[in-house]
Amino acid sequence: DAKTTQPNSMESNEEEPVHLPCNHSTISGTDYIHWYRQLPSQGPEYVIHGLTSNVNNRMASLAIAEDRKSSTLILHRATLRDAAVYYCILATGNQFYFGTGTSLTVIP
Amino acid sequence: ETGVTQTPRHLVMGMTNKKSLKCEQHLGHNAMYWYKQSAKKPLELMFVYNFKEQTENNSVPSRFSPECPNSSHLFLHLHTLQPEDSALYLCASSQDPSSSNQPQHFGDGTRLSIL
16 A cells, blocks of 8 residues: 555646655654656656755755645645655655655646 | 666667666665556556665566676566567666665666557
8 A cells, every 4th residue: 555645646837836745644753755756668767855844955845734635745846857756655664665746737 | 876777768669679778876875666658557566675685576577687797786677578568667766675665766767669
């Protein structure tokens, strides 16, 4: 059974912010939350990860709920190159548990 | 050359053939992984190697045989495969095999088709 739940698909207009939600109600205290994205014909690409505090990097921001049962990946300004499948993953030790991901469409 | 490289990118084989998939990482990592990605299904972890030793085998059929001769190279030997084994096979690596605070770096995969 998948440990994360994400919407199957989302749309965003180009140059607008995108908030991609993820529920992980069975998360344990030591699980890290990772986000990856996958473009067609490519392997998954690392986006960001965190444990409890919100995280920022050059690609995105990660907002983690206080109870850690959900998180949101924030793309501040969507571009056409951000169209991909986004995976929210719980990492336990070195095992990553992938869900089916959210397919993001960016509209010009 | 950097990152994780997988060869071949595409492979078509019959059910009685024997072939091997190759993965090489140039990141100095200590752990390597094989995943299977089938259409409409989440990525499935197949095997984990930490410092060349296999530490996980997630109930993978014996027709898939991994080999890790050193920390930089990982192979997946294939024999007598079934049509349902057609999928994208992804290799990944990470620095610390025991930590979930480490990203995994993926190759672009081998697209395998079984006739």
